Amino acid sequence: MLRESGSRRRAALVIAFVLIFGVSCSRLATAQNAPGPIRLAVDATHAPQKILHITEEIPVRPGPLTLFYPEWIPGEHAPDGPITDVAGMEFTANGKRIAWRRDLVDMFAIHLTVPAGAESLHVALDFLLTAPASGFSAGASATAQLDVLSWNQVLLYPKGWPVRELAFDASLRLPEGWKFGTALPVEKEAGSEIIFKRAPLNTLVDSPVLSGHYFRAIQLTPGQTPSHEIDMAADSPEALEMPTETQLDYKRLVAETGALFGSRHYRDYHFLLTLSDNVAHFGLEHHESSDDRVDERTMIDPTLRITNADLLPHEFTHSWNGKFRRPAGLATPDYNTPMKGDLLWVYEGLTQYLGTILCARSGLWTPEQLREHLADGAATLGHRPGREWRPLQDTADAAQLLYFAAPQWANWRRSTDYYDEGTLIWLDVDTTLRKLTNDKKSLNDFCRIFHGGSGGQPALKTYTFDDIVATLNELAPYEWAKFLHERLDYVGSRAPLGGIEGGGYKLAYSNAPNQMILDDESTDNHLDLTNSIGLVLEEDGTIRDVIHGMLGYSAGIGPGMKIQAVNGRRWSVKTMRNAIEDSAKEARPLKLLVANGGFVETYEIDYHDGIRYPHLERTEGASDYLDEIIKPMASENVTGLPRGKGHENSLDNHH
Numbered sequence: 001m002l003r004e005s006g007s008r009r010r011a012a013l014v015i016a017f018v019l020i021f022g023v024s025c026s027r028l029a030t031a032q033n034a035p036g037p038i039r040l041a042v043d044a045t046h047a048p049q050k051i052l053h054i055t056e057e058i059p060v061r062p063g064p065l066t067l068f069y070p071e072w073i074p075g076e077h078a079p080d081g082p083i084t085d086v087a088g089m090e091f092t093a094n095g096k097r098i099a100w101r102r103d104l105v106d107m108f109a110i111h112l113t114v115p116a117g118a119e120s121l122h123v124a125l126d127f128l129l130t131a132p133a134s135g136f137s138a139g140a141s142a143t144a145q146l147d148v149l150s151w152n153q154v155l156l157y158p159k160g161w162p163v164r165e166l167a168f169d170a171s172l173r174l175p176e177g178w179k180f181g182t183a184l185p186v187e188k189e190a191g192s193e194i195i196f197k198r199a200p201l202n203t204l205v206d207s208p209v210l211s212g213h214y215f216r217a218i219q220l221t222p223g224q225t226p227s228h229e230i231d232m233a234a235d236s237p238e239a240l241e242m243p244t245e246t247q248l249d250y251k252r253l254v255a256e257t258g259a260l261f262g263s264r265h266y267r268d269y270h271f272l273l274t275l276s277d278n279v280a281h282f283g284l285e286h287h288e289s290s291d292d293r294v295d296e297r298t299m300i301d302p303t304l305r306i307t308n309a310d311l312l313p314h315e316f317t318h319s320w321n322g323k324f325r326r327p328a329g330l331a332t333p334d335y336n337t338p339m340k341g342d343l344l345w346v347y348e349g350l351t352q353y354l355g356t357i358l359c360a361r362s363g364l365w366t367p368e369q370l371r372e373h374l375a376d377g378a379a380t381l382g383h384r385p386g387r388e389w390r391p392l393q394d395t396a397d398a399a400q401l402l403y404f405a406a407p408q409w410a411n412w413r414r415s416t417d418y419y420d421e422g423t424l425i426w427l428d429v430d431t432t433l434r435k436l437t438n439d440k441k442s443l444n445d446f447c448r449i450f451h452g453g454s455g456g457q458p459a460l461k462t463y464t465f466d467d468i469v470a471t472l473n474e475l476a477p478y479e480w481a482k483f484l485h486e487r488l489d490y491v492g493s494r495a496p497l498g499g500i501e502g503g504g505y506k507l508a509y510s511n512a513p514n515q516m517i518l519d520d521e522s523t524d525n526h527l528d529l530t531n532s533i534g535l536v537l538e539e540d541g542t543i544r545d546v547i548h549g550m551l552g553y554s555a556g557i558g559p560g561m562k563i564q565a566v567n568g569r570r571w572s573v574k575t576m577r578n579a580i581e582d583s584a585k586e587a588r589p590l591k592l593l594v595a596n597g598g599f600v601e602t603y604e605i606d607y608h609d610g611i612r613y614p615h616l617e618r619t620e621g622a623s624d625y626l627d628e629i630i631k632p633m634a635s636e637n638v639t640g641l642p643r644g645k646g647h648e649n650s651l652d653n654h655h
Contacts, residue, residue: 035059036167042154043173047147050130054154056123060114066159070152070335071108075285077341078400082138088126093118127154139280146212146233152205162333163201170196179215181231183207183270183288206286210272216240220251227268228254234275235296242299253362259633262448263455265324283311285318287458307523309364314355320451321351328462341399349422360630371616372516377420378507379614382495383530385548386414393488408559412548425487427499431625436476503626505616514613527573531612533605541571555603565593584610
């Protein structure tokens with residue numbers, strides 16, 4: 001190796017200094033020159049008419065300018081910004097209209113030229129609220145009585161700066177008499193107009209606003225800091241009457257998250273709960289709030305309450321796991337840089353697991369309901385033949401595709417399985433930690449280490465796969481990387497049941513009903529014969545899905561066909577259910593008259609085992625880790641009543 005002369009070394013040092021200093025100066029200049037504040041005014045007074053009117057004032061300099069419409073929406077893990085619902089877009093400067101053109105490759109980028117002498121660009125646009133009641137935040141979000149405002153849908157922002165450096169002065173005008181809830185700090189209210197405090201764009205987009213004519217706020221931690229509340233807007237005043245015992249369960253939820261994580265990374269927290277049959281139903285996490293949308297009667301119907309009980313715990317958990325701790329590939333500088341979802345089995349899978357056990361710890365589910373829920377999920381994953389060709393890791397890598405894939409053949413294609421399969425994997429991690437440490441360490445300790453910290457304010461701390469492994473090894477030295485890869489990269493027919501078995505249970509099937517499955521059938525209007533003949537049916541006989549490789553598939557039946565008769569009798573859910581239940585007594589096969597488009601054919605299924613349901617059965621002599629995992633952690637009495645007092649009555653009334 002040749003040795004450099006002194007002059008060459010000095011020259012190299014000078015070049016390195018210039019490069020490093022130049023880059024630093026460039027970054028500093030970029031930060032100093034970020035345009036702002038940007039003024040954003042949203043007029044939602046016509047939300048019941050399904051339209052929003054928006055104006056923006058963006059400080060600019062003369063010359064070429066590119067504006068972005070948010071494409072990659074945090075928490076949705078996909079480029080699904082609803083740009084097709086933007087209409088009436090106009091740009092003016094110095095009172096004159098400016099021509100614009102969309103980028104021919106990046107459809108979310110708008111190019112224009114700011115004229116000489118202009119210091120501000122005026123933007124006017126409308127956002128159309130006519131999307132169907134499906135999907136995520138781009139789905140239906142307004143009714144005659146309420147609206148959920150997602151700020152990313154109603155703004156453009158200049159290209160070239162991280163969104164955390166773009167300051168916004170936002171305001172919102174509501175229909176007369178409407179009330180609202182949001183985590184976004186308010187500067188003042190003037191009649192029906194709300195003026196919000198200046199906030200960076202990432203905080204603005206992370207702070208949706210729920211408003212409505214029928215509105216109620218329930219304080220969960222009165223007199224405490226930080227405060228927690230459920231803000232509800234509904235299509236009727238009756239829908240707001242959340243039972244007292246359910247309110248107590250949510251108070252316990254707050255206490256249980258404090259005991260689990262040991263810190264809170266927010267100033268206060270708002271559950272924004274929309275109760276309507278006319279909006280998209282889903283949950284979307286935010287750092288200091290969650291956008292939770294369910295059926296109108298969810299809080300006053302015991303069955304709906306139970307089937308939706310894990311929604312708020314899941315989204316609340318995301319404040320720690322997803323917002324505070326986030327995979328590096330999902331922590332993009334703006335809303336138009338593609339996200340990488342390879343660690344969604346942590347972001348969503350761990351959250352699904354923690355949200356599930358928090359349901360039991362808080363009282364939203366009984367221990368038996370949690371076990372039946374786990375059994376249902378494990379059985380569904382056991383009928384996922386797609387795992388024979390597609391590893392779980394690929395479902396995370398391809399999340400942006402799978403979120404919007406058709407539901408038919410989801411078992412063979414695979415879907416976003418890292419949610420429910422992530423639950424089983426993290427249960428396996430939890431029980432393994434307990435075994436390795438003689439029950440001295442658990443995933444509770446992992447959460448305190450990994451998601452803890454000083455708290456008090458929103459913050460972001462990214463992580464990688466190696467950070468997960470290092471934290472697990474800190475608790476219990478083990479081949480954790482191998483452990484995880486064996487489950488993430490596995491291709492084969494076996495579902496990951498190690499956590500259930502390590503928790504002291506086994507998955508078993510019988511003709512005894514699983515009440516959680518029956519509840520789901522009644523609220524979602526379908527008949528689930530996954531564990532029997534491999535069919536999932538709509539109430540009208542339409543075949544929602546067919547499990548690849550099971551009896552229905554082998555008979556030649558496919559999704560979208562429609563059963564018209566069962567064993568010679570006209571179709572009904574009751575007729576089909578009775579025929580399957582009677583199959584154990586009948587020697588003859590099932591005969592289904594099925595329409596496929598304009599053609600009708602009879603299919604035979606030789607099945608004789610009745611309707612089968614999954615359950616968790618206790619393994620004699622095994623450690624009862626699952627029972628330990630779901631025990632409450634919080635020591636404080638948040639209700640003034642013994643744990644569970646009053647809650648059992650609501651469950652008894654339901655069952």
